[in-house]
Amino acid sequence: MPEASPLIPSRDRDLRAVLLCVAALTVARLVALFATPLQLYPDEAQYWLWSRTLDFGYYSKPPMIAWAIWATTAIGGDGEAWVRLSASLFQAGATVVVFLIGRRLYTPAVGFAAAALYALMPGIQLSALVAATDAPLLFFLGLGILAYVGLQDATQARKPWRAAGLGVALGLAFLSKYAAIYFVIGLGLHLAFSRAARAAWTWPAAVSAILAFAIVLAPNLAWNATHGFATFQHTAANAAWSGVQLFNLSEMGLFLGSQLGVFGPIPFVALLLGVGLAFARRRISENDLLLMCFALPPLLIVTGQAFISRANANWSGAGYLAGAILVAAWLVRWRARRWLIAAIAIQAAVAAFFLVSVISPAVADKAGLANGLKRARGWDQMTQLILDRAEREPDLSAIAVNNRFLFYAMSYYGRDRLRMGGPPLTSWLLMEGPRNQAETTAPLTAALGRRVLMVSYEGWRRPEMQADFTAASGLEIGSVRLDNRRKRRVEMFIGEGFAPRPRDPVSGLPGRPTPP
Template sequence: MTSSPTGRDAGSETRTALLLVLALSVVRMVALFATPLELYPDEAQYWLWSRTLDFGYYSKPPVIAWAIWATTALGGDAEAWVRLSATLFQAGATLAVFLIGRRLYGPPTGLAAAALYALMPGVQLSALVAATDAPLLMFLGLTILAYVELLEAGGRRRLGLAAAMGAALGLAFLSKYAAVYALIGLAIHLAVSRRARAAWAPASALAAVLALGAVLAPNLAWNASHHFATFQHTASNAAWNGVQLFNLAALGAFVGSQFGVFGPIPLGALLVGVFLAARRRRLPDADLTLLCFTLPPLLIVTAQAFISRANANWSGAGYLAGSILAAAWLVRWRARRWLTAAVAMQGAVAAFFLAAVISPALADRVGLANGLKRARGWSQTADLILDRAAREPGLTAIAVNNRFLFYSTAYYGRDRFAQGAPSLTSWLLMEGPRNQAETAAPLTPAIGGRVLMVSYEGWRRAEMEADFARAGGLEIGSVRLDRKHRRKIEMFVGEGFAPRPRGPGGPEPAQP
């Protein structure tokens, strides 16, 4: 490994990296405060969680809710403040990439890695959306940074770095359980590297384990008291139920999506580098370290995509280390033109993305409206529901049959609920809850005297009506999302809620 440079040699690259992070953060904040795009329903869900701080939630660990609580406490509940932490987390992740690259390969590679990472297409989205990936990547970056420093350290410093690594890894787990890939990478590195094994003493290993356990303990206790709800939800995401197994088309789609997430040139460099390393069967220590943190999520999620299904961002835990490795190999191969082309291409994509966020009409004009439709029309949808509720005397509740509709209505109707609108609840299709909305606010006979029922896209409306002694007053409303898409809701008033015995359910309708 290259020792950490100091003085004039590192100063220029360090200043450039800081300016890159600052400039991108400022531009992203401008986009956040200028965009007319509304919260995606998952973002609204995290905002709702942030109203009640806890050590865990139904489907995710707590860091995303904590971060939204902090930013909205500072600036209010507008969309930009809900999303602000994403920009800050990705700024931290980019700095971590620079420091890791500088530590392992020197300042030029660190700067190249920071540029590739900061301009990665997947990071552009992650930096503007309130989701779990941004905090995960920042804390994974801090975990790897502490680890590579630990490999070179000695004495008491090694003990402190071990504790810092354990704490950072714990915070990564509290962001998203995909942090388990870092544990897998660490285990692989210890298995294949004698130098890595030599760096750990019993005292430093104990410090890392204790720090990790201390950070994770409250979340583990929360899960234990809630029937391990978050763990079960995470496992169900990877389950094979209801999907076609061993699907080559799904595998091809997933692999193709990775070129869009990581960027075609960086991913190409990564694949070529892995191929060359496999042929030579020998790697420099720094390459081996990063490869152990890069390959597990990529290979495991690719296999998951072939066996059942996988979302494009599920492999994201590997791309922080992967961006450093791709930059290191491009610099080592003296592929300056390829590196320049990668930065220029990804910079152009980032610029277009930010322009489309500020002015969604730009995306509409180039045929990308479909990618934005889930961030449109939710405030109008909430108004349709609450306006109908205001016209119905004596309502005891409003009940919706879709979690996206629940969270978006809770967010965009927050002022009217605070002013006394009937409470928002979830109609349960099955015997037990399937998500946080159904867990926290189920429709029950106790509040089911006179209910405004809302069916998303008309889904299961007949079954909803059958749960009442009387049902009537059907009204169909719709909201235009773009030239091709509309969102439809069907509303009626049900009286005397007496739910029938529940049978097998089914997936919720596709979200237009």
């Protein structure tokens, strides 16, 4: 690479280099997005369905993901790539923010290394290519940390403005995912452990941060208040401990092992080693302490949840933006250049393989990873199979499915055919009341139950479905092949005279069905 002009300030050269690298990686991701044959995950289809009706909240998530999908599809249409486009842009922004934080707290070299570790993190590869809540969450959390870092040494006149920026960023993070609560925990820990952090705040700054945060979040709180706090209840239900074995060491071990694949093997081991050394030496620098307060709570809390109940591998992701900066700073400080290069090289190889697999899923199939792609295959074909059956049936009053994933996938992949005035798509309720947004917004009712095409996903609960009708006929089994070993199956029948049996007052489930 030719030497940069000495007329360009060093800080500008550093930032320009990062921007060029991020732009190149983002272009590669966009190529993969527009070239992949992989279909939307059902959750992505659900978020797309939300984006058709803009609101300040939705059943299971805050509104940011729906807003982002609305914006990108308004530009390019409803194709899969446009539904997912914002993820790559949010992660590009988050990578630049990581560099800016690392440069400000340490050196440009640390900032650049941190940006590389973050951008190539295995978990980020998936996050940058799917429509989900993690990408906007990490971007706005990063902006919040950047504003907080700037607040530490801001002048008295600038503190209220920096604090307001922090409040806005935190509010937008909460509008992305309620896991933004980890930022609040980290902020509280930093204030508790750092006298310098407490001294950085003034009353005008604190008021500015709280007001800005409240103004941004208020519409979502108002929406929840008028919808029975649906999003909060769903978030709490995800963390519920019922129906699982408590105090499970194997679950905790599996979760910790999964973090090698989320954060990367070398960065995760370096993070654990650095934390251990810091506590053993009882000496932590102010900048390290700040980042540790934001990086460790998600990992520790979710590890505890995995031990007590269960936890998904990505639930700790809110801590890895700060964690990438911390690991980069430690590896540079330890002069572990070879380990840093090895970490970046390994993660770059994983990122390259992931992009190739997205463009050509057969590569992943040959590597034995087909199971990881099954949720992104077959939904279009399954939708058309069901709608073809519906077209062959005269005088249908509705189509009803018993699986929310199938409902969302059909809403997306059947959008053109469903708009043509045929029978509406509805959701059959197993329990007395709705358990998800599909059942809440489009339940099968007696008014729609005259003659219904009933669809049982994988044959689940078909006898109970048949027993909810006075007559059931025309059973047909359809399937779609996902790969050489797997296929997706549905069982369809015509139900006439929808008269759902009373549900048990204790379990909420229907009684024992009579033979069809």
